[in-house]
Amino acid sequence: MFSRLTSLPREARDTLFLLGVIAWTIAPQVGNLPLWCSAxxxxxxxxxxxxxxxNQPLPSRWWLMVLLVLATAGTAFTYKTIMGRDAGVTFIVVLLALKTLEMRARRDAFVIFFLGFFTLLSNFFFSQSLLTAACMLVALLGLLTALVNAHMPVGRPPLMQAAKTAGWMALLGAPIMAVLFVLFPRIAPLWGLPGDAMSGRSGLSASMQVGTIASLALDDSIAMRVRFDGPPPLQPDLYFRGPVLSSFDGREWRPLRSNLPARYQLQPEVQVLGAPVKYQVTLxxxxxxWLLVLDATPTKPEVVGYTPTMTPDLQWLSDRPIADLVRYSATSYPQFRHGPQRLAVGLQDYLDLPAGFNPRTKQLATDMxxxxxxxxxxxxxxxNAVMERLRTGGYEYTLEPGVYGTHTADEFWFDRKLGFCEHIASSFVLLMRALxxxxxxxxxxxxGQVNSVDGFWTVRQSDAHAWAEVWVAGQGWVRVDPTSAVSPARTGSFTRLQAPQNVFTQALNTVSPGFAINLRAMWEAANNRWNQWVLNYSQAKQLDLLRNLGFETPSxxxxxxxxxxxxxxxxLLAAAWTLWERHRQDPWLRLxxxxxxxxxxxxxxVTPNTPPRQMAALLQAQADTDNAGTAEVHRWLLQLEAWRYSAAPHATLGTLQREFRRLRWPERLSAS
Known part of the structure; x- marks a missing residue:
């Protein structure tokens, strides 16, 4: 097969290479494109x-028109528009593929190259990971190789020759790229678009239906990385606070929308105890x-480009969605109190129970x-009584509790006795309200889990959790994690319920579990370095660089x-190098x-390589040698040759250079 490919005509070989590069460029986008577009x-x-x-003829333009209309209709049907990030990337991928069907001349190939470069950049709209960057570097070298090869129209130059030239071009451009990356003013987010904020991503939600957080346990992607300035808190204290859900309609939990006037609504009233914990989060x-921080964080997290505010329920929010990788510093106190110490009007919102739901749970509260x-x-x-019921009542912690019906708390307490953290937390809160x-x-x-390579703590989507807070007179809001009564290992150690693994992961773990863990740690550490030094290289870091260079208040x-x-x-260095190159060149050849x-x-x-004696002969044949100026040029050419090849030249090279500037060179020659 390989020998057959190498024996193909150059046009076919070059076309197949370009098609392979295009396929490689598009491949990372398959997960973001609609199925019809990829197909x-x-x-x-x-x-x-x-x-x-x-070696068949290209299709007619009618075929291209039909495919273009279908692509436009498919894009409009899928996204209800042909504008925006997702629709635009879908359309450009189809256009890139269609353009290959009318590649008849070098001009068409150049259009494909530049469409390919644009498609390459569009990959970063969806992911800026180290793996994506590595794949796009290969795609860049492939497109440069095809571009260099297109500028070699004669013969059959090997692709390796074009690849070497492309590699040198990339290396020569790398210093310029590095300088622009370090010093060119940053505009954040670099790869975000206004429409991106409307598209959801995997993670916590502003509402919770029983069973939704269990789906996050199947997602092993990284939610954030944390680096502690000192010793980290104990595992049971690693609670990163997200949305607080207080309103229940029988099916879904949502944040509280109180109808009370502002003066009656509860305030955080945070009182911190013990030593603080300082850390940096890469979210x-x-x-x-949401700016996820440890409980509790009374002071504003330091995050460049965002304005954090704290809600009455102790959650930190930014002034806009986190559409890009964000790094911020925070100071938290694992020992704290918050909320009113005595009964307050606003507490009645946390006693509401929807009518007609979970009658057996309400009856259980009456019996207790x-x-x-x-x-x-x-x-x-x-x-303590409810927690003891959870510990001794045969309840189990599982990712697969089955589908719950209308009365979720009743089914958990009396029928299934199976659930993930949100089943347990929801049933616990409803019972406490009934009490x-x-x-x-x-x-x-x-x-979370510490990475043994770089020391960062990794918090994954599979670490998503739901717990409860109850109000206690004289203490305020107190955290209670009912899941710890059912499965103490969930909050007291690194134990997690594992999602089903693919065949490759199972085989690797079977052969060498330790090797798989170390390999993953090294890869995540490398990704973390990429995030810290490349993706998170912000305006603040640029200004810090200038400050280190001596600028007092850089701008x-x-x-x-x-x-x-x-x-x-x-x-100036390039100009000096050019002058040095000219000086290094043989001065006789230059003359x-x-x-x-x-x-x-x-x-x-004559040509630049014509010998001086031959120039003199041609000059004597075509010019009037009686002319004094022409005779001087003839004599000078012979002396130039003598300096090079004679054992004892009559003139020095410096003399020849000065005479060259004084000679009267003929302006127009006529045949003798």
Whole structure:
């Protein structure tokens, strides 16, 4: 097969190579494109490859028009528009594939090259990971190779020769790219578009239906990375606070929308205890405004480009969705109190129960209150009683509890006794409310795992968690994690329920589990470095760089001055290198080329490589040698040859150079 490909005509070989590069450029986008677009692009590329191998004629323009209309209609039907990021990328991929069907001349190939470069860049609209960057670097070298090869129209140059030239071009451009990356003013988000904020991504939600967080446990992607300045908190204290859900309609939990006037609504009233924990968070883009921090963080997180505000329920929100990788610093206190210490009007919102739902749970609360042991029990005693029921009642923690019906709490407490963290937290809060205890659900992430390579703590989507808060007189809101009563390992160690693994992961873990863990740690550490030093290279880091260079209060103007100074310095170095190259060139050859240029300009049929004696003979044959100026040029050419080849030349090279400038070179020669 390989020998057959190498024996193909050059046009077919070059076409197949270009089609392969295009396929490689499009491949990472398949997960972001509609199925019809991927199928159409693949079909067109295969069709074009068959045409190249079989040396068949290209299809008529009618075929192209039909396919273009279908692509436009498909894009409009899928996205309800042909504008925007997703629709635009879909359309450009189809256009790139269609353009290969009318590649008749070099001009068409150049259009394909530049469409390919644009498609390459569009990959970063969806992912800026290290893997995506590596794939696009290969695609860039492939497109450059095809571009260089297109500028070699004669013969059959090997593709390796074009690839070497492309590699040198990339290497020569790398310093310029590095300088522009470091100093060119950053506009954040670099790869975000206004419409991106409307598209959801995997992660926590602003609402919770029983069973939704379990789906996140199947997602092993990274939600954030954390680096602690000192010793990290204990595993049971690693609660990263997200949306607080207090309103339940029988099916879905949502944030509280209180009808009380602002003066009666609850305030955070945070009181911190113990030593603080300082850390930095690198938060993955989630298109949500939440800044996830440890409980509790009374001071504003330091995040460049965003304005954080704290809600009354202790959650930090940014002024706009997190559409790009964000890094921020925070100071938290694992030991804290918050909320009112005494009964307040706003607490009644946390006692609401929807009518007509979970009657058996309400009856359970009535029975518990009727028992002598709990008739006059305070909130801590009621919490302990419910937690003891969870510990001893045969309840299980699972990713596959089945589909719950209308009365979710009733089914959990009396029928299934199976659930993930949100089943348990929801049922616990509903029972506590039925017991006349204000309670609410807090969602976020719990736990994490330290990377042994770089020391960062990795928090994954599979660490998504839901727990409860109950109000206790004299203490305020108190965290209660009912999942810990059912499965203590979930919050007390690194144990997690594992999602089903693919065949490759299962085989790797079977052969060498330790190797798989170390390989993953190294890859995630490399990705983290990429995130910290490349994706998270912000305006603040640029200004910090100028500050280290001696600027007291750096600004964008200073950044521009430094960039201009570097450009001027590089230009001067290039000019000096050019002069050095000219000086290093053989001065005799340079003098010969100058003489040939003067004679060629006068009409003499000479080239830069014509020997001086031959120039003199041609000059004598076609010019009037009686002319004193022509005779001097004739004599000078013979002396030039003598300096090069004679053992004892009569004139020095310096003398010849000075005479060259004084000679009267003929302006126009006529045949004798």
């Amino acid at each position: 159409m692009a693949a079909g067109i590329l295969l069709w074009r490859g068959w045409i190249a191998v079989r 993955a883009a989630n298109n949500r405004p 209150r009727s028992s002598p042991a709990l008739a006059r029990a305070d909130t801590p005693a009621l919490v 006349d205890v204000p309670a609410r659900i807090v969602t976020g992430y719990q736990g 964008w103007e200073d950044l521009s001055y430094v960039l201009i100074a570097i450009i001027v310095a590089v230009s 010969l080329h100058q003489a040939a240029a003067r004679l060629h300009q006068a009409g003499l049929a």
